[in-house]
Amino acid sequence: MVETLIPARRAAAIDGRSIAARMRAAVAAEAAALADAGWAPRLVSISVGDQAASEIYVRNQARAADAAGVGFEARHYPAGTTLEQLADVLDGLNADPRVNGIIIQRPLPAHIPVKALQRAVHPLKDVEGMHPASIGNIVYNDLALGPCTAVAAVEILKTLPLKIEGLDVTVIGHSEIVGKPIAFLLMGLGATVTVCHHMTRSVAMHSRGADAVFVAVGRAGLVTGEMIKPGAALIDIGINRIETPGGARTVGDADFDSCAEVAGWITPVPGGVGPVTVAVLLKNATLATRLQMAQTRDSFATPES
Amino acid sequence: MSAKIIDGKAFSAEVRARVGEQVARLKAAHGITPGLAVVLVGEDPASQVYVRNKGKQTVEAGMESFEHKLDADTSEAALLDLVARLNADPAVHGILVQLPLPGHMNADAVINAIDPAKDVDGFHISNVGLLATGQKAMVPCTPLGCLMMLRDQHGDLSGMNAVVVGRSNIVGKPMAQLLLRDSCTVTIAHSRTREIETVCRQADILVAAVGRPEMVTGDWIRPGATVIDVGINRVPAPEKGEGKHRLVGDVHFESASQVAGAITPVPGGVGPMTIACLLANTLIACCRANGLPEPEGLTA
Numbered sequence: 374m375v376e377t378l379i380p381a382r383r384a385a386a387i388d389g390r391s392i393a394a395r396m397r398a399a400v401a402a403e404a405a406a407l408a409d410a411g412w413a414p415r416l417v418s419i420s421v422g423d424q425a426a427s428e429i430y431v432r433n434q435a436r437a438a439d440a441a442g443v444g445f446e447a448r449h450y451p452a453g454t455t456l457e458q459l460a461d462v463l464d465g466l467n468a469d470p471r472v473n474g475i476i477i478q479r480p481l482p483a484h485i486p487v488k489a490l491q492r493a494v495h496p497l498k499d500v501e502g503m504h505p506a507s508i509g510n511i512v513y514n515d516l517a518l519g520p521c522t523a524v525a526a527v528e529i530l531k532t533l534p535l536k537i538e539g540l541d542v543t544v545i546g547h548s549e550i551v552g553k554p555i556a557f558l559l560m561g562l563g564a565t566v567t568v569c570h571h572m573t574r575s576v577a578m579h580s581r582g583a584d585a586v587f588v589a590v591g592r593a594g595l596v597t598g599e600m601i602k603p604g605a606a607l608i609d610i611g612i613n614r615i616e617t618p619g620g621a622r623t624v625g626d627a628d629f630d631s632c633a634e635v636a637g638w639i640t641p642v643p644g645g646v647g648p649v650t651v652a653v654l655l656k657n658a659t660l661a662t663r664l665q666m667a668q669t670r671d672s673f674a675t676p677e678s
Numbered sequence: 679m680s681a682k683i684i685d686g687k688a689f690s691a692e693v694r695a696r697v698g699e700q701v702a703r704l705k706a707a708h709g710i711t712p713g714l715a716v717v718l719v720g721e722d723p724a725s726q727v728y729v730r731n732k733g734k735q736t737v738e739a740g741m742e743s744f745e746h747k748l749d750a751d752t753s754e755a756a757l758l759d760l761v762a763r764l765n766a767d768p769a770v771h772g773i774l775v776q777l778p779l780p781g782h783m784n785a786d787a788v789i790n791a792i793d794p795a796k797d798v799d800g801f802h803i804s805n806v807g808l809l810a811t812g813q814k815a816m817v818p819c820t821p822l823g824c825l826m827m828l829r830d831q832h833g834d835l836s837g838m839n840a841v842v843v844g845r846s847n848i849v850g851k852p853m854a855q856l857l858l859r860d861s862c863t864v865t866i867a868h869s870r871t872r873e874i875e876t877v878c879r880q881a882d883i884l885v886a887a888v889g890r891p892e893m894v895t896g897d898w899i900r901p902g903a904t905v906i907d908v909g910i911n912r913v914p915a916p917e918k919g920e921g922k923h924r925l926v927g928d929v930h931f932e933s934a935s936q937v938a939g940a941i942t943p944v945p946g947g948v949g950p951m952t953i954a955c956l957l958a959n960t961l962i963a964c965c966r967a968n969g970l971p972e973p974e975g976l977t978a
Contacts, residue, residue: 488813505807512806512855513847539870547858549811556854556866557810560845563870565877568854572836572861579863 384607384636392532393648396656397441403659404442407666412473414662415444416500417466420478421459421485422452427478434476437651443658452482459485460493467495470669473662474500476654497664500657503550511554514561517664518657523554525649526587526608527562533606533638535584538563543583545569545576545626546590551610555587576600588626598631606638610646681905681938684827690950693826693976694739697957700973701740704964712964713742714772714798714956715764719757719783720750725776732774732953739957744770754783758791765793771967772798772960795966798959801848809855816959821853822977823951824885824906825860831904831940836861841881843867843874843894843928849887849908857883874898884938886928896933905934905941908948 404414416438420427431447438445450459466472475494481487491503499507502520511519530537542559546552547570556566567583569576577600580586588596589610601607611626625642633639640646704710714736718729729745736743746760757775764773773796779785789797794804800818808815828835840862844850850866857864867877868888878884878898886894887908899905909928918924927944935941942948958976965972 488811505811505813506803507807508810509803509805509807512810512851513803539872541872553810553855553858557851560851560866560868563868565865565867565871567863567865568858569863570858570861573863574837574839 384633384639386633387529387532387608387638387640387645389529389640389645389648392529393437393652396528396649396652397437400441400443400652400655400659403663407659407662408442410666412662412666413442413444414473414658415471416446416474416476416658417472418445418447418476418478419450419459419462420447421450421454422482423480424449426480431478433651434654438655438658441655443655454485456485456489459490463490463493467493467498470665472498473665474498474658476501477503497668498661500654500661502554502657508549508554511561512557514557516558516561518661519558519653520550520554521650521653521657522551522589522610522646523558525646525653526551526555526589526610527558528653529608529640529646529649530559530585530606535606540564540584541567541582542585542587543567543569543576543579545580545586545588545596546610548589551589552587555589590626592626593624594626594628596627596632598628598633598635601632601635603635604637605635607632607636607640608646609640609642612642612647681935682940683935684831684904684906684940684942684947686823686827686942686947686950689827689830690823690954693951693954694735694957696973696976697954697961698739700961700976704961704970705740708968708970710964710968710970711740711742711769712771712960713744713769714774714960715744715746715767715770717746717748717757717760717764717773717775719748719752719776720780722778725778729776732956735953735957736960741957741960742769750780752780754788757783757788761788761791765791765796768967770796771964772796772956774799774956796963798956798963800852800959806847806852809852812859816963817856817977818848818852819952819955819959820849820887820908820948821856822955822959823948824853824908825856826955827906827942827948827951828883828904829860835883838862838882839865839880840883840885841865841867841878842885842887843878844887844889844908846887850885853885853887857885888928890928891926892928892930894929894934896930896935896937899934899937901937902939903937905929905938906948907931907942907944910944910949 435445475498496504496506502518507518542564544556547568556568560566567579580600585606587608593613609625609627733743764770773792789801794802797816800816805815840857842853845868854864854866867874875898879900883904885906891911891913907927907929912923915922915924925945
């Protein structure tokens with residue numbers, strides 16, 4: 374807490390796209406190796422109802438999968454599809470050995486409880502890392518299939534010249550799929566983590582003491598420069614659409630300009646955590662495929678073989 | 679200033695009495711008796727004491743207690759077989775496999791073989807994930823007991839700064855989850871934390887669960903803070919005679935109680951709450967298994 378980091382004149386912007394490109398190259402090599410073994414990884418994406426809302430995500434994922442040699446099939450179901458029908462679809466995909474990962478695009482229609490659907494995905498095909506068993510594994514420090522956004526944010530921190538063991542980290546936002554998993558991942562790596570949220574008395578008091586700040590709330594301009602310790606790393610997970618005189622823009626939860634004056638490193642939005650998240654999804658796809666390959670071999674192995 | 683001593687014995691007796699009332703009501707209204715199966719493998723003396731106490735208190739609360747004692751050289755397959763039978767037994771609503779297991783067994787595999795709905799210890803990977811994702815779960819007994827004591831002290835915990843010292847799977851991590859769910863700002867400190875005293879001094883609520891005798895001293899504590907001491911350590915007590923021991927917590931009680939607002943003693947603090955919460959979890963599991971409403975306020 375007292376140890377100060379080297380103050381930077383202006384923060385270095387972290388290039389999420391190039392981190393993602395490096396990860397995708399590793400994924401491509403692994404996907405090729407799996408394909409040689411007869412296990413070419415293949416993802417199925419499920420969207421329900423209004424496609425416009427998730428279309429851009431699906432398109433990004435499809436393009437990135439294609440570039441990494443991971444199969445990708447986008448399926449759309451009408452808004453009136455019931456939970457039972459979707460559960461049947463998932464049963465079929467869970468049982469199909471040619472499907473290695475299942476993505477459930479959000480938003481879903483109001484009558485479909487998202488958690489129920491996530492629970493219905495087989496944990497070995499849970500490439501989004503949303504199944505309770507996947508989250509439980511994260512808590513227990515088994516880092517197999519983690520929730521993509523949280524893993525991406527932590528992967529970005531790992532690229533910086535900071536020792537994570539003993540690092541003071543503040544996580545702003547305690548959502549179940551981003552804030553909390555980030556906290557548990559970092560704790561597993563030896564960081565001292567403080568989790569803040571809307572009931573926290575003084576977020577600034579905590580964030581100013583931190584060597585690294587993660588923000589995942591969904592409110593533009595929430596974190597400003599005076600909330601950051603000079604030289605600290607700021608990982609911005611927010612994605613907000615705001616209206617400006619120059620038209621609509623996508624921004625994060627941090628006020629980029631004031632934070633960049635103080636921080637040592639900062640992720641831009643867009644171009645920071647977002648692209649890395651897609652790369653983690655593909656990495657999870659190859660990981661899931663390998664786990665399924667091992668399980669199939671175990672199940673069919675004879676004691677002598 | 680001297681801290682208020684939080685009497686875990688008295689509070690746990692209250693909780694057990696409430697469980698007992700609910701059990702009696704279940705029997706009268708529905709003819710159902712909650713059942714808890716405890717499995718002990720080997721002859722670990724501390725485990726034997728725990729299991730005996732659990733059995734006794736289960737019966738006192740009006741529940742059925744099923745004890746299964748297996749030899750230390752029992753195979754893992756035989757234990758898994760027993761777990762499968764207990765999973766299928768409708769009279770058993772809660773299953774507890776006493777840890778530690780002998781070295782030749784994979785504890786994770788055994789725990790994850792328990793039906794999550796009957797996992798009253800809350801250690802099954804699905805329950806861990808359900809708790810982490812804010813869904814209905816079985817919550818581990820020790821942190822649950824701590825939370826109930828904190829709620830009893832403070833009522834609403836929201837906005838309080840909580841520091842949990844220790845990041846174990848069975849106490850530190852679930853404790854952090856529960857405090858977050860009650861809207862505390864939570865910091866988890868551990869062996870790699872720099873300047874741990876400074877971190878602890880920010881806490882309105884300090885939970886110590888590291889297993890190091892009297893590590894947390896009075897100067898780590900913010901005046902008026904509530905201190906929950908989960909540690910149970912046996913240390914030599916030559917003043918009681920040669921070879922004698924006494925139990926101490928992770929908190930140095932004498933100095934801490936000069937500064938804290940409220941503090942749990944060891945023994946007689948968190949310890950008794952753990953079994954009370956086990957009984958409460960068994961009752962809850964029984965209600966869920968029978969599609970009955972869960973009693974309010976007994977668990978988190």
